[in-house]
Amino acid sequence: MDAFAKALLKSGDTSLSTLLLEHYRELGMSNTEFLIYLQIKSYNDRGISFPQTETIAKAVGLTDNQIFQELHTMIAKRLMQIDTVQQPGQLARDSYDFTLLYEKLAQYVKKAETQAVTSQVENNRETIFNQIETEFGRPLSPIELEMISQWLDEDHYQVEIIRLALKEAVLNQVYSLKYMDRILLNWQKRHLTTPEQIQQERQHRQAQTPTSANKANKGAKKKGLPDIPMFKIGEQPQKPEK
Missing domain, CATH: 1.10.10.630 (DnaD domain-like)
Incomplete structure (x- = not known):
């Protein structure tokens, strides 16, 4: 196995909602904010719930301060929040939570369906x-x-x-x-x-409901009269077999 294949397997995969990919701008998310979300999501998928801002900055080509400002804006837009988890006997740990983003997406879909x-x-x-x-x-x-x-x-x-x-x-x-x-x-x-x-x-x-022709035939039989021929206009009646 070559180095590229090893690196590809080691890095893992990041899952992404196609629905979010198609509509993130309608939710008020900028391209930069979405890129930051993808970086955080990739670390979350690897079990890292709170990657450092310096790491994110390096990945997207921004400064640490710019990342901090973008994250602050995303919190103000209610696209994300930072949760602090305190477990017994352990230090408090922070994590990025994008539940609000998916709530916005759910509301958008519901509104779109109502409008449709x-x-x-x-x-x-x-x-x-x-x-x-x-x-x-x-x-x-x-x-x-x-x-x-x-x-x-x-x-x-x-x-x-x-x-x-x-x-x-x-x-x-x-x-x-x-x-x-x-x-x-x-x-x-x-x-x-x-x-x-x-x-x-x-x-x-x-x-x-009997048709008119059927009614006429029934009446004719009762009176001993011949049946009304059942054929369409333009067709020749068939001669009875001997």
Whole structure:
């Protein structure tokens, strides 16, 4: 084994959160502060909880006083803190603690997710407004816009369920939000709370409802009349086998 390989193995590895790497600047951390964090983290990974400022300074190319000032700034920004641990029979020991940094990261992620959800809700709202206006063939009134907002914000109907209610209304040629509201309430009372449940219920209902042609054939059989031929327009009926 050559000298490089030995040095590589001896130095060990430093683990780094990719999430922190991607967002440390959003947390208010400068590039220099992040580099200092990496140096301290590398020593922590080797079991050294409180490396000397002179050691850090040499590694990042700053003076000891500059490192001290950067650490002070990081504490003021609540990116880190210095803990003192006193164990029985031992001298007190200091250690760098970056719990506050990861708390900031957790808050950032939570805020970003909330903003994403809010943005998605607003996009869904605008989309459903436009779809209803398109199907109804007219602009929605302020009262109608408020009713749709109540479906989303107070009743918490899924956007896809509102679309299905719109489809039902259009199929029945009833261009009214009150009619859609009755559909939504009916589904809610029947505990149909997902688009899949509503689709399954619709398919079940259609399977139980005879088609017009089937009704006509049943009536014809009762009267002793021939069956209505079941073929599409443009197709030739098949001759019965002899």
